[in-house]
Amino acid sequence: MIHPLDNLRADHALVARACTALQAIAESVQAGCRFPAADTAVLLRFLRDFLAAVHLHKESSWLWPAIVMRGDDDAAASAGEVARLHEEVTELIHSLVLFWEPGDLSAPERAGFAAAVQALRDRIERMARIEEEVLFPACVRDVPPDDLLDWIEQFHRVEQERGGAKTWLPILDGVLARWVA
Numbered sequence: 001m002i003h004p005l006d007n008l009r010a011d012h013a014l015v016a017r018a019c020t021a022l023q024a025i026a027e028s029v030q031a032g033c034r035f036p037a038a039d040t041a042v043l044l045r046f047l048r049d050f051l052a053a054v055h056l057h058k059e060s061s062w063l064w065p066a067i068v069m070r071g072d073d074d075a076a077a078s079a080g081e082v083a084r085l086h087e088e089v090t091e092l093i094h095s096l097v098l099f100w101e102p103g104d105l106s107a108p109e110r111a112g113f114a115a116a117v118q119a120l121r122d123r124i125e126r127m128a129r130i131e132e133e134v135l136f137p138a139c140v141r142d143v144p145p146d147d148l149l150d151w152i153e154q155f156h157r158v159e160q161e162r163g164g165a166k167t168w169l170p171i172l173d174g175v176l177a178r179w180v181a
């Protein structure tokens with residue numbers, strides 16, 4: 001059976017590819033190309049409906065509380081930092097949704113879009129780094145294996161209800177092919 005942390009690592013890899021695509025779109029928009037509204041909408045829907053509603057939901061419901069309860073002070077502080085970044089990521093996704101409207105953007109709107117994408121990507125990368133370098137090792141070290149027994153089942157339930165990586169892969173396929181080398 002797949003380890004729950006491997007499930008979360010696989011999510012990180014997919015989210016990182018989506019962020020790379022969004023960054024490429026932001027660079028193209030800033031260079032003056034037409035705003036690719038449809039591709040942007042797919043990526044933002046993925047960040048809202050998968051990153052926030054599935055991946056971060058799994059981590060905030062099971063991983064972070066387990067670290068706060070079982071981990072040492074450093075790990076608990078890192079879980080707090082990730083929870084703070086979670087709020088910022090949610091707000092940035094919400095602000096980027098404002099750019100969904102079809103049609104072209106003014107120069108200040110292009111710059112605003114690129115800045116919001118950069119800020120979002122920075123925070124998503126920082127969260128994943130803290131998790132993979134601090135929280136995942138703390139989970140392996142400090143959380144008793146019995147506590148993890150039902151995580152995968154719970155993760156799959158969330159993925160079935162809301163749409164997991166398997167649901168999103170075919171939806172993202174064309175967008176990633178266009179924007180990720």
Ligand SMILES: [Fe+2]
Pocket residue numbers: 008012055059127128131
């Ligand atoms: Fe994560």
